[in-house]
Every structure is written in structure tokens, then in C-alpha cells.
Amino acid sequence: MPVRRRAGKRRSTDGLDQWFFVFSSGHDFFDELADLGIETDAYHCPSMEDAESAWRRLGDAFLEIPRHPEQGEPWAAERVWTANKTAREAASLVNSSRKAIKSEGGFGR
Numbered sequence: 456m457p458v459r460r461r462a463g464k465r466r467s468t469d470g471l472d473q474w475f476f477v478f479s480s481g482h483d484f485f486d487e488l489a490d491l492g493i494e495t496d497a498y499h500c501p502s503m504e505d506a507e508s509a510w511r512r513l514g515d516a517f518l519e520i521p522r523h524p525e526q527g528e529p530w531a532a533e534r535v536w537t538a539n540k541t542a543r544e545a546a547s548l549v550n551s552s553r554k555a556i557k558s559e560g561g562f563g564r
Contacts, residue, residue, distance in 0.1 A: 468516045474509050477501060478517045478531040503535065524553050530535045 482513040483499045495501050500508075510517075510531050517529070532549060 468513060470509065471513045473517055474513055475520075476519070477506060478510065478513070479526075481528050481530040481534070506535045508529065518549060522549070522553070 470491055473483075473491050475483065476482050477500075478489065481500060483501065484493050485489065486495070486499065488495055488501055493501050493505050514535075517531070520527070528549060
């Protein structure tokens with residue numbers, strides 16, 4: 456019997472649903488991070504260390520989610536970009552995904 460291939464832990468998108476609004480706007484509007492054990496301040500913002508760690512794990516998967524062009528750049532792409540990627544690379548990834556969305560003729564989450 457063949458060995459079942461395991462999914463790589465680095466590619467895991469567990470927690471992306473909870474971090475979605477934080478990556479988009481910087482705020483956890485629905486207190487979903489509490490499910491992951493992440494504390495937020497009085498304004499429902501996680502610490503920058505927690506956001507940066509989550510962005511390193513989930514940022515590429517988040518940028519693949521189609522966004523409406525009028526939404527602008529995601530908060531995390533502007534503020535929490537990691538040291539190994541530049542903001543210019545983030546903008547080009549977002550712009551290329553927007554072009555792909557337009558060519559497919561639809562938007563959505």
C-alpha cells in the first residue's frame with residue numbers, strides 16, 4: 456500500500472479564517488483570535504509580534520484570496536510585511552491577483 460503524503464506544516468492555512476479581518480484591517484472585529492489563544496487590546500488589535508508571526512505563516516495564502524480593487528491594500532501587506540519580502544513585492548502580488556480576478560470576471564472571498 457502506498458504511503459500517504461503528509462501536508463507540509465509550513466503550507467498549513469489553519470487559522471486563516473480567524474486572521475482574515477486582522478490582515479484586512481488590523482482589527483479583530485468578531486473576537487475570533489480568542490479561539491486561537493491570541494490576546495487583543497481594548498481596540499481589538501493583536502500585538503505586532505503575533506500579527507507578524509501569523510503573517511509569515513499565512514500571508515501568501517491570504518494574498519491569494521480575491522479582493523475587490525476598491526478595497527485598497529490589505530493592512531498586513533502595508534504594516535506587517537516581513538523582512539524577507541519588500542512592500543514592492545507585496546504590491547505586485549496583490550496587483551497580479553487583481554488582474555487575474557478581473558480576467559476571470561468575478562470577485563469574492
